[in-house]
Amino acid sequence: MSRPDLDRGHYVAPADTMSVPVDVVRIDAKPSNLWLDSWRDLRRRPLFWISAAFVLLVIIVALVPTLFTQVAPNSGCLLADSNKGPTDGHPLGFTRQGCDIYARTIWGTRTSLIVGVLATLISTIVGIVMGALAGFYGGWLDSVLSRIGDIFFTIPYIIAGIVVMSVLPQRNELVLAFAIGGFAWASTARIMRAEVLRVKQADFVMGAESIGMSKFKTLLVHVLPNAMAPVIVVATLSLAGAIVAEATLSFLGVGLGSGTMSWGLDISQAQTNIRTAPMALFWPSLALTLTVLAFVTLGELLRDAVDPKARAQR
Amino acid sequence: MAVYILKRILQAIPVFFGATLLIYFMVFAMPGDPIAGLFGDKQPNPALLERLRAEYHLDEPFLVQYGYYIAGIFRLDFGTSFSGQPVADVLARTFPVTLRLAVMAVGIAFVLAIIIGLFSALNKGGAFDNSMLVLALIFIAVPIFVLSFLAQYFLAIKLGWFRPTVGANNDWGDLWLPAWVLGFSVYATSMRLTRASTIETLGQDWVRTAYSKGLSRRRVIPVHVLRNSLIPMVTDLGTVFGVLMVGATVTEGIFNVPGVGNTLYQAIIRGENPTVVSFVTVFVVVYVLINLVVDLIYGLLDPRIRYVTT
Numbered sequence: 001m002s003r004p005d006l007d008r009g010h011y012v013a014p015a016d017t018m019s020v021p022v023d024v025v026r027i028d029a030k031p032s033n034l035w036l037d038s039w040r041d042l043r044r045r046p047l048f049w050i051s052a053a054f055v056l057l058v059i060i061v062a063l064v065p066t067l068f069t070q071v072a073p074n075s076g077c078l079l080a081d082s083n084k085g086p087t088d089g090h091p092l093g094f095t096r097q098g099c100d101i102y103a104r105t106i107w108g109t110r111t112s113l114i115v116g117v118l119a120t121l122i123s124t125i126v127g128i129v130m131g132a133l134a135g136f137y138g139g140w141l142d143s144v145l146s147r148i149g150d151i152f153f154t155i156p157y158i159i160a161g162i163v164v165m166s167v168l169p170q171r172n173e174l175v176l177a178f179a180i181g182g183f184a185w186a187s188t189a190r191i192m193r194a195e196v197l198r199v200k201q202a203d204f205v206m207g208a209e210s211i212g213m214s215k216f217k218t219l220l221v222h223v224l225p226n227a228m229a230p231v232i233v234v235a236t237l238s239l240a241g242a243i244v245a246e247a248t249l250s251f252l253g254v255g256l257g258s259g260t261m262s263w264g265l266d267i268s269q270a271q272t273n274i275r276t277a278p279m280a281l282f283w284p285s286l287a288l289t290l291t292v293l294a295f296v297t298l299g300e301l302l303r304d305a306v307d308p309k310a311r312a313q314r
Numbered sequence: 315m316a317v318y319i320l321k322r323i324l325q326a327i328p329v330f331f332g333a334t335l336l337i338y339f340m341v342f343a344m345p346g347d348p349i350a351g352l353f354g355d356k357q358p359n360p361a362l363l364e365r366l367r368a369e370y371h372l373d374e375p376f377l378v379q380y381g382y383y384i385a386g387i388f389r390l391d392f393g394t395s396f397s398g399q400p401v402a403d404v405l406a407r408t409f410p411v412t413l414r415l416a417v418m419a420v421g422i423a424f425v426l427a428i429i430i431g432l433f434s435a436l437n438k439g440g441a442f443d444n445s446m447l448v449l450a451l452i453f454i455a456v457p458i459f460v461l462s463f464l465a466q467y468f469l470a471i472k473l474g475w476f477r478p479t480v481g482a483n484n485d486w487g488d489l490w491l492p493a494w495v496l497g498f499s500v501y502a503t504s505m506r507l508t509r510a511s512t513i514e515t516l517g518q519d520w521v522r523t524a525y526s527k528g529l530s531r532r533r534v535i536p537v538h539v540l541r542n543s544l545i546p547m548v549t550d551l552g553t554v555f556g557v558l559m560v561g562a563t564v565t566e567g568i569f570n571v572p573g574v575g576n577t578l579y580q581a582i583i584r585g586e587n588p589t590v591v592s593f594v595t596v597f598v599v600v601y602v603l604i605n606l607v608v609d610l611i612y613g614l615l616d617p618r619i620r621y622v623t624t
Contacts, residue, residue: 154605156560296455
């Protein structure tokens with residue numbers, strides 16, 4: 001039998017040649033996923049441990065301030081002690097009203113964290129809902145929700161917070177958290193929308209729909225859990241932003257009332273005596289800055305860790 | 315390009331109306347009677363009350379009131395400040411000072427950001443790069459009022475290099491300290507943006523081509539790398555303006571710079587809500603316009619943007 005193609009001398013590989021696999025899948029290798037990879041990356045970075053330890057300390061101080069100070073922060077202030085330096089039992093001295101600076105700084109942690117966490121919860125939940133619906137359903141719903149997001153994006157949340165808090169007669173932690181979180185969700189929604197758009201393309205989403213799962217259930221069960229990573233990371237950074245916003249609003253006098261312990265309020269009250277008693281200004285400022293720095297550092301390290309592209313750029 | 319411009323302008327219109335409506339709604343939802351507030355403890359004459367109500371259109375439905383307010387904005391009538399001066403007049407008086415401060419701050423921030431960002435990118439992973447990244451992180455974390463007080467206490471009061479507050483008569487030279495503080499609140503993100511964008515540009519084919527043509531580093535870095543790395547900085551301008559709005563309010567208040575921010579700061583501190591709302595409205599309207607202009611410039615500089623979005 002004559003085959004023209006073979007007769008012209010084309011090479012045909014013999015059947016028994018040893019083939020070398022190009023892409024080996026090692027079954028015995030440890031299973032991995034996004035979070036595990038991120039964790040392996042994070043635990044090698046000293047900055048992660050430092051910021052995580054500080055965040056933990058801040059949380060403990062906020063939960064049980066009495067562990068760190070026995071002095072009442074707001075009662076028992078003696079005007080006779082006004083702007084006095086450190087004495088026994090009062091390591092950081094006194095404010096203009098004669099209150100213990102150390103006790104006020106410790107108790108201020110709780111206010112900062114409560115407002116920060118509540119505001120972040122609000123902005124993250126609203127952001128997730130708006131972004132997920134816009135990204136998953138698309139069409140006119142996407143247009144409407146994205147334009148609403150643009151509107152909220154246009155008003156910086158500290159500026160919006162100033163208007164809300166000036167107008168509202170009632171001032172407490174929850175109102176403040178709504179004033180901040182209610183205007184800070186737009187960036188979270190944008191991130192969520194982009195991530196949902198990406199996950200929506202995955203085969204398992206098509207699979208879920210092809211076996212008759214309803215659209216809403218697909219979104220809830222398959223899309224959302226796989227689109228959470230960037231939002232969770234951004235929430236850490238939002239928390240830092242919300243803490244700064246609370247302090248700024250309290251500093252401007254539109255935050256919490258004078259009965260509460262707030263770093264921003266203490267800084268604002270100490271500013272008139274900056275020449276004579278700078279320490280009353282310094283300590284709450286330091287606590288505020290270190291807390292924000294810890295959350296920002298943690299958030300950025302997390303963001304780099306879950307983003308392989310950012311990891312490669314280092 | 316024309317389609318892109320038109321589309322972008324059409325997108326800005328609902329944002330403008332939405333944002334102003336949102337602000338107006340927040341104020342409208344305020345409990346209490348604004349007219350009764352004008353009289354303090356005195357019991358006003360009902361006829362006068364009725365006349366004032368009609369004068370401020372308070373007897374009309376919400377959307378009609380909003381219509382009057384929007385019509386006012388288009389006539390550059392932003393209402394009257396608490397002291398009785400038209401907000402537009404206050405703006406005309408205070409805006410030049412704030413503009414001067416903002417130009418100095420953005421100038422300081424961008425010059426530092428470009429130089430340090432470029433050197434950081436060229437020595438990626440080195441000691442200089444790492445220390446500058448940590449420094450940038452610190453500048454991102456420090457709230458602007460803390461930074462203001464630190465500068466005021468150490469540089470002005472302790473070292474005496476600057477005057478601690480600016481006051482009524484001010485020249486370019488008097489604004490250095492608030493300008494540096496405001497500049498540093500902008501600097502960190504800009505520097506990191508320059509660094510990231512330079513690192514990306516350094517890996518591009520045209521940079522390799524330039525080197526392989528035999529061009530020197532001194533030509534490749536400024537002409538082929540830096541120029542292309544600066545395009546993303548334009549998009550940052552919109553964000554920068556947002557930071558400046560909050561930053562100027564706080565720094566002008568602390569350093570007593572007689573600018574727009576200080577007027578807003580004083581109004582907030584004294585609880586003069588109508589003035590606060592007027593100024594916030596002005597800020598937001600300007601912010602929408604600036605973001606529109608920034609997007610148009612970006613579309614002009616980078617053809618990919620206008621083709622993708624059209």
